[in-house]
Amino acid sequence: MKKLINTAESAVEDALGGMAAAHPALRVQDRVVYRAGGPRPGKVGLVSGGGSGHEPLHAGFVGYGMLDAACPGEIFTSPVPDQIIEATRAVDGGAGVLHIVKNYTGDVLNFEMAAELAEDNDVVSVLVDDDVAVQNSLYTAGRRGTGATVFVEKIAGALAEEGAPLTEVARVAGEVNERSRSFGIALTSCTTPSAGKPTFDLPDTDVELGIGIHGEPGRTRVPMASARELAAVAMEALHSDLALQGDLLVMVNGMGGTPLMELYVLFAEVAAFVKGKDARVARSLVGNYVTSLDMQGFSVTVCRLDDTLTRLWDAPVETPALRWGR
Amino acid sequence: MKKLINTAESAVEDALGGMAAAHPALRVQDRVVYRAGGPRPGKVGLVSGGGSGHEPLHAGFVGYGMLDAACPGEIFTSPVPDQIIEATRAVDGGAGVLHIVKNYTGDVLNFEMAAELAEDNDVVSVLVDDDVAVQNSLYTAGRRGTGATVFVEKIAGALAEEGAPLTEVARVAGEVNERSRSFGIALTSCTTPSAGKPTFDLPDTDVELGIGIHGEPGRTRVPMASARELAAVAMEALHSDLALQGDLLVMVNGMGGTPLMELYVLFAEVAAFVKGKDARVARSLVGNYVTSLDMQGFSVTVCRLDDTLTRLWDAPVETPALRWGR
Structure with a gap:
C-alpha cells in the first residue's frame, strides 16, 4: 500500500489541517469544520457528517449556501456524539438546526444521541437513503445513503440561506431524498x-x-x-x-x-x-x-x-x- | 486493465460528447471545445490544447475568464494543426489570439505550424515550461510544461476579459510562467x-x-x-x-x-x-x-x-x- 499520509492514525487530522490551511473561509476546531464567522441570526443551521474517506463529502460542502458545519469521523466511521453536539450548538442562530444523516447504523445512532443531548437546540433530522442497490447491508438497516446527500445539502442549504423556517427546510430536504x-x-x-x-x-x-x-x-x-x-x-x-x-x-x-x-x-x-x-x-x-x-x-x-x-x-x-x- | 470506456479508439470522442452534454456553456465541434456564443469583439482570444488524458486540462478550463477554445489531441498526443487553425480562426474577435502551449516537441511544432497557417490572424504564442524535475525528457527539449498551465490560462484569461491588447496578455502570460x-x-x-x-x-x-x-x-x-x-x-x-x-x-x-x-x-x-x-x-x-x-x-x-x-x-x-x- 502506498498512500500520501504521515501515519494511518493521523491521516484524518492531517487532512483537516490541510483543509484549514487551504480554505480561509473555513474554521476547523475539535474535529468539526465550520463556516468561519459563526451562525447567522435567524438562519437555520445545517450540520452533516459521517466517516472520512468520502472527500469532498462532507467538509468540502461547508460554506455559503450549503452546510454550516461538518463532523468528520475516522475513516469509514461515524463521528461521535460530542462532535455533533458541539457543531449543533455552535451553528444554531436561534432558528434551529437540521441534521443531514446518511443511513448507516452508526451515523443514525450517534446523530440521534446528539440531537437528544443538545436539548437547548431545536433539532430536526433528515435521513438520506437513496441507494437502490440493496435493501439492507453490512452497516445499514434499509437503504444506504450515498450521492443524494450532495443534493440534499445543496438544496436545503439554499433554502436555509433564504431564511425559511426549520420545518420547511426539513420538509424540502426530505423531499429531495425521496425524489x-x-x-x-x-x-x-x-x-x-x-x-x-x-x-x-x-x-x-x-x-x-x-x-x-x-x-x-x-x-x-x-x-x-x-x-x-x-x-x-x-x-x-x-x-x-x-x-x-x-x-x-x-x-x-x-x-x-x-x-x-x-x-x-x-x-x-x-x-x-x-x-x-x-x-x-x-x-x-x-x-x-x-x-x-x-x-x-x-x-x-x-x-x-x-x-x-x-x-x-x-x-x-x-x-x-x-x-x-x- | 479496467477502464470506463467503450473502445480505446473512441474514448476521446466519447468523453468530448460527455462534456458537451454536461456543459451547455460549451460547444464541441470538430474536436475543438469552444465557449458557446462565439468570440467577443475586441477581446483577445485564448486557445490552448494538448494531449488528452490530463483532464480537466484543457477543455475543463474553457469559459468566461479563461480559455476561448481548447484543442484536445488523442491521449498523450498533440492536437493536429487543423484543429488549432480552426480554433484560432473561430475565437478571433479582431484583437488577435494567444496560443498557450505546453513545452512538448509535438505540441510546439503543431502550434507553430498552425500559427503560420492562420495567416489572417494575429497570433502570439506563450510557452509553458515550469517543471524543474528534468532539463530534457522523452518528449521535450528544455523543461516540460505542467501545472503552471492552469495559472497561465487563468491569469491571461482574466486580463483578456478586461480588454487588454494581445501584446500585454502575452507578456503577462509569459511572466506567470517565469514566476x-x-x-x-x-x-x-x-x-x-x-x-x-x-x-x-x-x-x-x-x-x-x-x-x-x-x-x-x-x-x-x-x-x-x-x-x-x-x-x-x-x-x-x-x-x-x-x-x-x-x-x-x-x-x-x-x-x-x-x-x-x-x-x-x-x-x-x-x-x-x-x-x-x-x-x-x-x-x-x-x-x-x-x-x-x-x-x-x-x-x-x-x-x-x-x-x-x-x-x-x-x-x-x-x-x-x-x-x-x-
Whole structure:
C-alpha cells in the first residue's frame, strides 16, 4: 500500500489541517469544520457528517449556501456524539438546526444521541437513503445513503440561506431524498490506511454492481463491460425504482480513483439513456463528490426536479467543492 | 486493465460528447471545445490544447475568464494543426489570439505550424515550461510544461476579459510562467487505454521523483516515504530553483488516481514548508487539475504573485473545473 499520509492514525487530522490551511473561509476546531464567522441570526443551521474517506463529502460542502458545519469521523466511521453536539450548538442562530444523516447504523445512532443531548437546540433530522442497490447491508438497516446527500445539502442549504423556517427546510430536504436514487459500480476495491490491503478481492476481469461507499458488497459481480453497458445497468436500476421523468438533476460521481475523462465518457452514455425516456438532463455534476478513498468506479444519482428544487439548486453556493453564482 | 470506456479508439470522442452534454456553456465541434456564443469583439482570444488524458486540462478550463477554445489531441498526443487553425480562426474577435502551449516537441511544432497557417490572424504564442524535475525528457527539449498551465490560462484569461491588447496578455502570460515552478511524484504508473498495461513498472515499495505527466521518467526512484518527506522533496526542488518568497499561489494537484483526502494531507505539509521560508500561501488550489489518467501521485506548483497577478487570479471565472466570483 502506498498512500500520501504521515501515519494511518493521523491521516484524518492531517487532512483537516490541510483543509484549514487551504480554505480561509473555513474554521476547523475539535474535529468539526465550520463556516468561519459563526451562525447567522435567524438562519437555520445545517450540520452533516459521517466517516472520512468520502472527500469532498462532507467538509468540502461547508460554506455559503450549503452546510454550516461538518463532523468528520475516522475513516469509514461515524463521528461521535460530542462532535455533533458541539457543531449543533455552535451553528444554531436561534432558528434551529437540521441534521443531514446518511443511513448507516452508526451515523443514525450517534446523530440521534446528539440531537437528544443538545436539548437547548431545536433539532430536526433528515435521513438520506437513496441507494437502490440493496435493501439492507453490512452497516445499514434499509437503504444506504450515498450521492443524494450532495443534493440534499445543496438544496436545503439554499433554502436555509433564504431564511425559511426549520420545518420547511426539513420538509424540502426530505423531499429531495425521496425524489433521488443512486447506484454504484466498482472496478476495484478501496484500501483503508489502517488495513493496508484491499477491503475485498475483485478479479481483474470483473466489476461489482451496486457497490457501497465503504466497499460493502453490492448485488452481484459480472464481467467487465463497456461504459455503455455499465451505464445502462446503473440507469435501468434507477429507472425501475423510480421512473426517469421530467427534468432531472444527474450526477456522475467518481469513487476516488477514476479519471475524469472516464466519467465524461459515462456521462455521455447516461445522457443518451435519459434521452430515450420521458425525461431530460436539466442540471448535472460530473466529478468526484462522494468517494471511497482510492476505489475505481462510479455512481449515478438522479433527482426528479421541480421548479422550486431547480431554483434552489441554481442558487449561489460557495464551498471548497461546489461553487457558483456569486 | 479496467477502464470506463467503450473502445480505446473512441474514448476521446466519447468523453468530448460527455462534456458537451454536461456543459451547455460549451460547444464541441470538430474536436475543438469552444465557449458557446462565439468570440467577443475586441477581446483577445485564448486557445490552448494538448494531449488528452490530463483532464480537466484543457477543455475543463474553457469559459468566461479563461480559455476561448481548447484543442484536445488523442491521449498523450498533440492536437493536429487543423484543429488549432480552426480554433484560432473561430475565437478571433479582431484583437488577435494567444496560443498557450505546453513545452512538448509535438505540441510546439503543431502550434507553430498552425500559427503560420492562420495567416489572417494575429497570433502570439506563450510557452509553458515550469517543471524543474528534468532539463530534457522523452518528449521535450528544455523543461516540460505542467501545472503552471492552469495559472497561465487563468491569469491571461482574466486580463483578456478586461480588454487588454494581445501584446500585454502575452507578456503577462509569459511572466506567470517565469514566476512558476512545478515538481511531481508518482506512486504508480498510468495505463493508457491503447497500451492496456502500465506505461512503466514501479515496485510497490518505491516512488518516482520528478515524474512527467505522461509517465516520462523523473530524476530518480526512492523508497516510499511519508507525506511530510515527499512534500519536502518537492518543495526543496522548487525552492532551490526559484526561492519561495513573498505571496505564493500554490497548487497541490492530484495525478488522477489519488484521493482528495491525501492531497489535503500533502497541502498541510506544503503550507508548513512555506511557513518556514520567507513566504506565505496567499492563494491555493487542491484537487485534480493536470492529471495523467489513473496515475497515483501528485505535483506541486508555486507561482510568486504580485498585486496584479493576485487581482487577475481572483477575477471571476466560470469554467467546468474552475469557477468563482460571478
